[in-house]
Amino acid sequence: MATPLRPRAEYGAHLLVSTCAAVADLRTLLDQGMNATSPSDTLPAQAMAAGSDRSRLWAGLAAALFVPAFLVAVMVTLTFYRPSGCVTYGEQCGEGLPGWVFAWGVGLGAVMFVVALAAPALRVRQVALAAQLLAECTALLVVLSYA
Incomplete structure (x- = not known):
């Protein structure tokens, strides 16, 4: 079943909302990534455990x-x-x-x-x-x- 065509104004608003949601998701991911420990932080401990x-x-x-x-x-x-x-x-x-x-x-x-x-x-x-x-x-x- 085909979706009905949207008027141009509605299509632009939908695009703006989805772009804002994507930016918010990106900010959340960056904030979580900055606060989480990176794999390079655990590298010396892993190297010692592996004997490398x-x-x-x-x-x-x-x-x-x-x-x-x-x-x-x-x-x-x-x-x-x-x-x-x-x-x-x-x-x-x-x-x-x-x-x-x-x-x-x-x-x-x-x-x-x-x-x-x-x-x-x-x-x-x-x-x-x-x-x-x-x-x-x-x-x-x-x-x-x-x-």
């Missing part, structure tokens, strides 16, 4: 790979003429970055490694891992600065 936090693994891997990276940095440094001449003949010894920067880099890397392993909070472990990587890279940069 790998900050301890990465901290151990970074600490284990520091010694080979140090040896490679020393070998790369010794391939240049000036550092190898300094080691072999004791001449043309240049100045790189100070040794205390290397000591602080290694020391801070070791401390941050322990913090990354022992800290119970996820965010603390992530910050400790970032600080550990930065400290280890600084120590390696000191070695490479003698090239």
Whole structure:
């Protein structure tokens, strides 16, 4: 059965009412959405429950790979003429970055490694891992600065 045609004025009023109702529904949905917890808020708790936090693994891997990276940095440094001449003949010894920067880099890397392993909070472990990587890279940069 066909619906009767509406006059233009009635059709426009019906369109206005349905548009206002849609806007009100949208406002209600937005208000509920703003007050509800988003899935990203529960992500760290789910990550911990699922065991997908790998900050301890990465901290151990970074600490284990520091010694080979140090040896490679020393070998790369010794391939240049000036550092190898300094080691072999004791001449043309240049100045790189100070040794205390290397000591602080290694020391801070070791401390941050322990913090990354022992800290119970996820965010603390992530910050400790970032600080550990930065400290280890600084120590390696000191070695490479003698090239």
